Structures are given as C-alpha cells and as structure tokens.
Amino acid sequence: MDLNEKIDMIGRLYLGLEQIEDCKEFSALIPEVRTNFVYASKESTTPGDVLAVDGRISVVDGFPKAIGRIKFGASGYMAHLLLEIRKKDSEIRSIIDFANNPKIAEFLKAYCKGNGWDFSVVDRRFEPENMKDAEGEAISWMVEEAIQATGGKMPRVFYETGALGKEPVSILTGKDPLEVAEQICKLARSYHESGQRTR
C-alpha cells in the first residue's frame, strides 16, 4: 500500500483506539482472550496488510488499554477473520471482538433488533469435524454460517458459541475503525445501563 494509505489507516485506528480507551464501560466486554481491533488496507490479502494492536487490548485500572503499538501484522486470528469477511463484503474493513456469554447474547439480540442491524449466531457444534484443526477452513466455515443465518448479508454483529477449548467471542464489523469504535462504545454503554436497570 502507498504511504498515504498507511498514514490514513494509522490515524483512523489511533483515533478509534482513543475512543475505546476512554470508554470504561467497554472493560466489562473484554473477553478472557483480550480484545483485538483490526483494520485492513483496501487491497489486503494477508495479515501483513492488516493493522492491529500488538499485545491486544487489556484492562488496566478499570479502563480498556491498548498494550503495544499499532502495527501491520500484529494479529493472527482476527486478521484472518477480517480477510475472510472481506471476501464476502469488501466494504467491511475493520472489526473488533468482545466477550460473549448467555447474558451478553440476550442483550445483543435485543440491541441489534433495536438498531435494525443484521445479527447471527454461529453454532460451533455443527462445525464439520475435519475442520477443527485447520484454522483457515474453520474461519471460512464460520463466515459462511454467519451470512447464511441472515439470509445472505454479512451481519453487523455475530457471535459463535464456544467450542471445546475455545472461548466464545462476539464480533462487530464496520467500514473503518472510527465507525467500529463509535458503535462498540455505544453498545458497551447500553449494555452497562441494561445491567443497572436489572439490578
């Protein structure tokens, strides 16, 4: 990619991260595996074309915190997932992962409905046996399932049920990190408020 695209990508991911680091409510949605927030170049084909947070995003003093620098190639799984999603919908250039459990799942269903967003659940119990060791194929299967569940469109939010030895996570997709950050922070604040109401 050329220098201008690189500059633009870093500026957008940096500003998106700033929003997330300032959103205390997102801490409650950071999964055990920690969050990554990734952004693919226009012509991305490999993880080396995907900008990510080295060391992921953890929780420090109650706030989300980007651990290392933002770098091309700093993510494996999330970069692969984004590349696979872009094969189906190249408008999507940024995704973030966050926690999932029955309470969050219920919230997400209602939240997506309220926002008119497509939403899918991928049930990994139906994952073909022979894919379990081939990460690439398993990701491709998951993306296909997420699309089938909405009747053909890549959903705005989807989550997978956990498999053996794998923590389930939710994914939010968007066109760039500014959009993804804005939406995930809104979602996190709404989830926080829903918890307050039910207490």
Next chain:
Amino acid sequence: MDLNEKIDMIGRLYLGLEQIEDCKEFSALIPEVRTNFVYASKESTTPGDVLAVDGRISVVDGFPKAIGRIKFGASGYMAHLLLEIRKKDSEIRSIIDFANNPKIAEFLKAYCKGNGWDFSVVDRRFEPENMKDAEGEAISWMVEEAIQATGGKMPRVFYETGALGKEPVSILTGKDPLEVAEQICKLARSYHESGQRTR
C-alpha cells in the same frame, strides 16, 4: 498483612516479573487468555490477599510484558485457584499459568519426568455437571483431581484439558515468585530448544 510482608511480596513479584519479561522464549507459552502470575500472603484467605499483575502479562515486540501495576486483588480466577491449592499445601504461595496444547502437553510430561517433578492432567470431561456454573466448586474439584493423580501430593505442574468455551491452561506452582520465575523460564527455554531439535 503488615507493611514488611507487603514490601517483601512486592519486591519478590517485581523481581520475578523482571525475569519473565526478559525471557523471550516464554512468549511462545503465553496462552490466548494471557498469563497471570500471582503471589499469596502467608495468611491469605481472599483474592484481596493475593498480589497479581493488573491487565495480565501479554506479548509486545516478541517479549512477555506485564501490562499494569502489580496489585493485591488484581486477579480473580488465578487468585482463587492459588487459595484453593494452599488449602492442600500451604507451602505453595505463587503460581503462573501458561499455554497448553497436545505438543506442549507431550513436552511437559517428559520435562517433569526429567526433573523428577510430580505432574498431573485433569480431564475436565469428568467434571461433575452440576459444577459447571459454580466457579468456586469447579476449582476445588480440579485441585482435588490434580492431587489424586499424583497419589496425594500437590504436583509441581498440572494442566487441565479444555472444557466447552474454556481454553486449557497449564499451571506451575512454587514457594515464591523468584522460584516460579526461575523454573518457568528454564522450562520455556527447554521447550524452545526442543522445538529447534525437532525441526
């Protein structure tokens, strides 16, 4: 605990962390959920008596990196696990978790044998159904199983097979963070070398 014990604990965990941050080979053993490294006070009864790394230990620029400050109460699961282990063997005051997969499992078995260390595997498929939602009871069951497998002693190293939605991790136990850091770094370097040999 009194101020002198607090000072001593922080000094030991700080020096242990320093060893780990300087051990590049340990990066390959940091699990998806990231590592925590915890140290219980002599009279510990709650996670608030257990010193841990806020934000856990991640990988940055290829090296292990402690994310936040070391703090009492900064760990949940690992603190509970250590408290449960101490009910069986109060000499153990520090533990660290690290990755597990079939390749690591095979290495660990040989490594522990070579060092004359007790070693157990806890098969979570046999975990009683009714415990799955009660974290405290599940931890207590796991510790019992780890001890039974060695014929009655808390093992130096044990790992659990993964459960649905849970990444399997390995645990190394020791009397203080200096010992644990020294042993986990030796183990990590030995694992790294074993990989070099088999290529």
Next chain:
Amino acid sequence: MDLNEKIDMIGRLYLGLEQIEDCKEFSALIPEVRTNFVYASKESTTPGDVLAVDGRISVVDGFPKAIGRIKFGASGYMAHLLLEIRKKDSEIRSIIDFANNPKIAEFLKAYCKGNGWDFSVVDRRFEPENMKDAEGEAISWMVEEAIQATGGKMPRVFYETGALGKEPVSILTGKDPLEVAEQICKLARSYHESGQRTR
C-alpha cells in the same frame, strides 16, 4: 481543523515517532528536559492546534520512548516556538528539540555545512532584560535572532546558548514529522559515528 486533517496529522506523527523510538543513537541527544516532537495544523494559531507527545520522549532501556499518547495541546513551550516560527515561514509545520553542549554544537556546525543547511546560534546573553519573564516575547526574539543570523531565512537547525536556569537545546525544523524524524535520525547516527571516530 477537519477530521481528515486530524487523521493525517496523527498518522504522520505516529510514524515519525516510530522512527525515533527505533533510533537508539538519538538517546544520546535527548536533553535533561526530555524531547518533544510537535506538528501544527495548517491553520494553527494556538497550542491547541499543535499535536505533541504527552509526557514527552524519554530514554528507557537505552532507547527513545514516547511516554504518553499523542495529543493536541500536550506541549506548551515547543508549541509556542513552532507557532512563532510559522509566522516567519508557514511551510514549517514540525519541529523537534534535542541536546546541546559544546561538543554537539561543534558537530552541528560541521553537519549542517556538509548538508548545505542554514544554521544559527542564538546567544541568549543578548536577550533583552525586559523579556526574561515574558515567555511569548522571549520566543519571538529568539526566532528573529535565528533568522537574522542566516541573513533572512528560517534555518533548518538552530540552537540557543543556555540562559540562567535554562538548559540550552537545539531545534530541527521540517515540513512534517516524517521528514523531521528521518533527518534527526540521520543526524543522530552521524553524531554517534563521529564520537566513535574520535575515540
């Protein structure tokens, strides 16, 4: 400024900082007051329009390290100096400060000559007495002096001799942070080599 300019500015300063953090030789040029690296928006009029490193750039483990986030308004003195320089030459949008002492001064004189760069020394002994407490006026006087010394052009590099209670620093100017970072790293490596030669 609009969002696109903000994104572009952050991307450029981030990439410039990355170059500097990777340039070990620059550590030897970080002054006691630490370095700041600033970048003004096109229409900048106040320090709030100048991007800078919160907490400045210090030395950690022998390498330059940006301490906090990059932020508009995070610098006082360096932002004011850049705004004053831009009144004379609006093409200059980024500056960095670095150490000065007799050895560095001698090197700089030769280095600038070798590169065909304008270079000035501002002798603060001649600073008008009545300005000493008015930071704004003192900066303005210094910029005028730096320009007079070159015969009318803003120099690429200038330094001030120390005043009472003030560490002397050198300044490198450029059109954007990528250019400034590239030039300061070249300069730092050349200074490092010159030290090796004279030993």
Next chain:
Amino acid sequence: MDLNEKIDMIGRLYLGLEQIEDCKEFSALIPEVRTNFVYASKESTTPGDVLAVDGRISVVDGFPKAIGRIKFGASGYMAHLLLEIRKKDSEIRSIIDFANNPKIAEFLKAYCKGNGWDFSVVDRRFEPENMKDAEGEAISWMVEEAIQATGGKMPRVFYETGALGKEPVSILTGKDPLEVAEQICKLARSYHESGQRTR
C-alpha cells in the same frame, strides 16, 4: 548487596512510587528535567548501588507517571547527589527532586518552618569557577553549602538557585522511599492548596 536487601529496596521504592503516581498535585512540582526518585543500599558506594526510575517520572494525563522500570544504576546525577549526601549523613537513603521557582521557593521556606524542618538555599553564583565542569566536585560543594547553611546538619529540604544552562531544582531527603513519598505528597497537596487560597 544480598537478595533480601534488594527485595526490600524494590518493594519500598515500588510502594513509594505508587503513592507519587496517585498524587495528582505533585504534577505541578515536576521540573522540566523531570523527577527522579532514588534509594541507596546500606553500603552504597557507586550509582550501581542506587535504585532509580529508568526514564524518570514525567506527567501523563495530568498525573505523575514512572516511565520505565525501577533499576539499580538508572540514575546519574541524583544517584551521585545521594551518595555525596550520605557521606555527611548515612541515615539518609532516599531523595527526590522537584521544581523550583520564586513562588515555590517562598512556599518551601514557610512550609519547612511550619514543619520545623531544616531548610537551605544553595546559591550557585558562589560556586567556585574551577568546579563548573567537574560534576563530582560541584555536587560535593553543593552538599557542603547546604549543610553550612543549617549550621551543620543535612537539611530535610534544600534547593539551588539556577546556574547558567541548568534548571534549578529542589531536593527532599528521607530515610526511605515510603517516608519521602509520604512527605513529598503532603508538601505537594499543601502547595496546591496554598495556590488555591491566593487566587
């Protein structure tokens, strides 16, 4: 030094730093050269026996922040100053530096009087000419002057007036980092309140 002393020293400096990082009011007292906070071993003779903060303490997001790890040998000037002070009073094992200007100087005079603390001012205009380039001798001269001004005792607080090219700083001395941190935070809060009152 033996391992137990090392552990104890790290624990105390870590806890002292924690107090300082939590004291927002101290930010206003961090000088341009940034602060260091140092702690000498009982038998210290060289800077390698003095624990300090690598990269010093800067201001990030309005709070004091220790930049790098705490390390033996991470300070030059402050370590030398502490070693020189200890030749006169070996009970002093920890010092911290902070800003000085006419307003702070006036506050310090009153604050020390109120606390019954010895306090000195070292006027660097009287520094012998031939010492200006010999850091070691200049430090030794400064310590002598600070003691003479109190009539023979090392003062709790002293400051130097600025010399050409040197920012003036104030020094607080104590027996260990816990005491120094507690006292400097009290002082910083008192200075903050005094500023509020005079507005």
